[in-house]
Amino acid sequence: MARVALVTGGTRGIGHAICLALKSKGFRVAASYAGNDAAAQKFQAETGIPVYKFDVADFDASSKAIQQIEKDVGPIDVLVNNAGITKDAPFHKMSKEQWDAVIGTNLNGLFNVTRNVWEGMRTRKYGRIINISSINGQKGQFGQVNYSASKAGDIGFTKALAQEGARAGITVNVICPGYIGTEMVRAVPKEVLEKNILPQIPLGRLGEPEEIARCVVFLASEDAGFITGSTLTANGGQYLA
Ligand code: CAA
Numbered sequence: 001m002a003r004v005a006l007v008t009g010g011t012r013g014i015g016h017a018i019c020l021a022l023k024s025k026g027f028r029v030a031a032s033y034a035g036n037d038a039a040a041q042k043f044q045a046e047t048g049i050p051v052y053k054f055d056v057a058d059f060d061a062s063s064k065a066i067q068q069i070e071k072d073v074g075p076i077d078v079l080v081n082n083a084g085i086t087k088d089a090p091f092h093k094m095s096k097e098q099w100d101a102v103i104g105t106n107l108n109g110l111f112n113v114t115r116n117v118w119e120g121m122r123t124r125k126y127g128r129i130i131n132i133s134s135i136n137g138q139k140g141q142f143g144q145v146n147y148s149a150s151k152a153g154d155i156g157f158t159k160a161l162a163q164e165g166a167r168a169g170i171t172v173n174v175i176c177p178g179y180i181g182t183e184m185v186r187a188v189p190k191e192v193l194e195k196n197i198l199p200q201i202p203l204g205r206l207g208e209p210e211e212i213a214r215c216v217v218f219l220a221s222e223d224a225g226f227i228t229g230s231t232l233t234a235n236g237g238q239y240l241a
Helices: 013-024 038-045 061-070 094-123 135-139 147-170 190-200 211-222
Strands: 006-007 028-033 052-053 077-082 129-133 170-177 231-234
Touching: 006 013, 013 028, 013 038, 013 077, 013 211, 028 038, 028 061, 038 052, 052 061, 052 077, 061 094, 077 094, 077 211, 077 231, 094 129, 094 147, 094 170, 129 147, 129 211, 135 147, 135 170, 147 170, 170 211
Parallel strands: 006 028, 006 077, 028 052, 077 129, 129 170, 170 231
Antiparallel strands: none
């Protein structure tokens, strides 16, 4: 029986590539998205992967949606917490709304979604949780106090939960992508990207979403059963954690 995977923020960017890679390896995949209906409908039509609209920052909405996904697709064996947003600003200009939004999605989202699949995984004695953090949660980034704090939180979340999941057959790992060629990175002002960011990447290029997706496929596989609590960096050498 094929394993079931839920990828949050799965219809665009890195999540899109993760969905396709898991599907190609035989997983039954469901994707969540927060707001972009047009992109989600296009994704579903092109891939045949069902999409579910809910805000991971909302616990009750996450709970309701996950019950529906499990009814439609099956009990979730693999959860990829990929949904993430940026609201960049230097700290002296950062509003409470920018702080709350980023912490709400990128950090509280991990609680809201994972908490709703955890009981099932514990009962079935199997689970793979893969959290998508960021290089900027490891090193900090000018203009991203909110994002860096949320992504560093994702790493702590992973290390603590891995210890709790181990006896129940659940592994919990985190991937820290560097700068990947997605809409999120392309939204960085061109001169900042070219002057400040690209020169810091020893491999001399942005990463491809598929390069992160392949890391997810490995951690989701049966072969990765002895790996838990680990942080996998994939950043072109930009930061050596
Ligand atoms: N280091 C040091 N100084 C920097 C800097 C940096 N990285 N970036 C900007 N500055 C300086 C500028 O040189 C300028 O200095 P002066 O005033 O002396 O000229 C000053 O900061 C700009 O300050 P402003 O108040 O005018 O800033 P702003 O309102 O224009 O916003 C910013 C600046 C939003 C931080 C902008 O520089 C930016 O978007 N930077 C990119 C942040 C970034 O890397 N985001 C990653 C997004 S992708 C992602 O998050 C995915 C992932 O996981 C990797």
